[in-house]
Amino acid sequence: MLARSLQTELYRLLQAVPTAFIPQIARLLAALDAAPDARGQAQLLAALPANDALRQAVARLLTWWWHDSAAYSGLRLSDALTTGAYIYAKERAQSQLDLVWTGPASREAVRQTTQALLKVIHSAQTSLLLMAFAIYDIDPILAELGQALARGVRIAWIIERYDGHQTQPHAFRLPGLQALQHANFKFYEWPLDQRSRTAEDRYGVMHGKCAIADGRLALISSANFTRYALHDNIEVGVLINHPTLPATLARHIQQLIAQGIFQPIQR
Numbered sequence: 001m002l003a004r005s006l007q008t009e010l011y012r013l014l015q016a017v018p019t020a021f022i023p024q025i026a027r028l029l030a031a032l033d034a035a036p037d038a039r040g041q042a043q044l045l046a047a048l049p050a051n052d053a054l055r056q057a058v059a060r061l062l063t064w065w066w067h068d069s070a071a072y073s074g075l076r077l078s079d080a081l082t083t084g085a086y087i088y089a090k091e092r093a094q095s096q097l098d099l100v101w102t103g104p105a106s107r108e109a110v111r112q113t114t115q116a117l118l119k120v121i122h123s124a125q126t127s128l129l130l131m132a133f134a135i136y137d138i139d140p141i142l143a144e145l146g147q148a149l150a151r152g153v154r155i156a157w158i159i160e161r162y163d164g165h166q167t168q169p170h171a172f173r174l175p176g177l178q179a180l181q182h183a184n185f186k187f188y189e190w191p192l193d194q195r196s197r198t199a200e201d202r203y204g205v206m207h208g209k210c211a212i213a214d215g216r217l218a219l220i221s222s223a224n225f226t227r228y229a230l231h232d233n234i235e236v237g238v239l240i241n242h243p244t245l246p247a248t249l250a251r252h253i254q255q256l257i258a259q260g261i262f263q264p265i266q267r
Contacts, residue, residue: 006072009064010084011244016057022085024048025058029081032074035065096241100221103234113223114230116239117141117211124148124213129250130157130225131208137227142180149182158188158253158262160206187265194261209237215247 017025028044036044041062045055065072101110121128121144128148145155195204209225212218221237223229240246256262 005064005068006077006080007084009061010081011088013057013061013081014085014088017054019085019089021049021051021054022081026078026082026085029074030078034073035070036062037066041066091243094243098239098241100219100237100239101235102223102230102232111239113221113235113237114140116219116221116237117225117230118144119239120211120213120217120219121145121148123217124153125151126153126214127250128153128155128214129210129212129253130155131159131206131210131253132157132225133160133205133207133209134224134226134229135159138225138230141225141230145185146180149180149184152184154184155182156186156188156254156257158190158206158208159265161189161265162192162203162205188257188262189265190261191263194263210249212246212250212253215250216243217241218246218249220249 013025014022025048028047032040032044041059044062045059048055048058065077098116099108099110100113100116102113118140121141128145148155190206192203197203209223210218210220218240219237220240221235223233223235223237229235253262
């Protein structure tokens with residue numbers, strides 16, 4: 001099994017480099033017995049086509065190899081790149097993006113925001129991560145969350161408790177939420193002491209809105225979790241079914257929780 005650091009570096013390379021260049025990069029790596037020094041790196045890069053983005057991406061991989069994982073042979077790195085490219089291409093073919101919309105209809109086929117949010121919650125089998133600035137009047141969403149808890153899903157919900165310049169908490173204790181008291185349902189906030197503050201004495205605002213199920217399906221939208229945003233406003237977003245992007249966003253948020261940027265709220 002590949003180390004996560006190698007998986008990360010290969011994924012970055014595959015994101016940045018056109019597929020047509022991968023076989024040439026793999027052949028150059030396979031010819032090396034060990035991680036090249038600065039001179040060897042320069043020689044390998046010079047053998048690549050004169051494409052700045054390509055050379056920069058390969059240079060990052062070589063620098064990581066030299067400094068962090070010199071124990072890898074060139075052949076092993078080449079094999080990992082070739083396998084990773086195959087998996088990456090297959091996963092991209094299986095990925096799906098859907099536009100999500102609240103507001104007046106047209107002849108275009110777009111998902112409704114409520115439908116997309118319910119789909120994310122309903123699909124969760126192990127974990128659900130939610131983030132929203134405002135929450136109220138969303139009984140159908142709360143009912144779906146209750147069903148998720150009943151099947152053992154762990155829910156983390158990051159909410160905004162303050163406005164942009166005052167330290168008064170927003171009202172977020174919906175009656176429906178109070179009925180969902182459960183050890184697997186945890187709220188988090190972005191405390192004021194973790195935020196930047198402007199010259200006008202305003203704090204930064206937790207304005208992100210997303211829902212991520214099992215690190216596989218994510219809704220990113222302008223819509224808050226309110227009746228107006230889900231039914232009456234004009235809101236736009238995207239539903240992302242992808243093997244890595246939702247997981248990357250979920251890990252990013254979980255790492256901010258681990259760092260204390262987001263902190264638990266005791267209910």
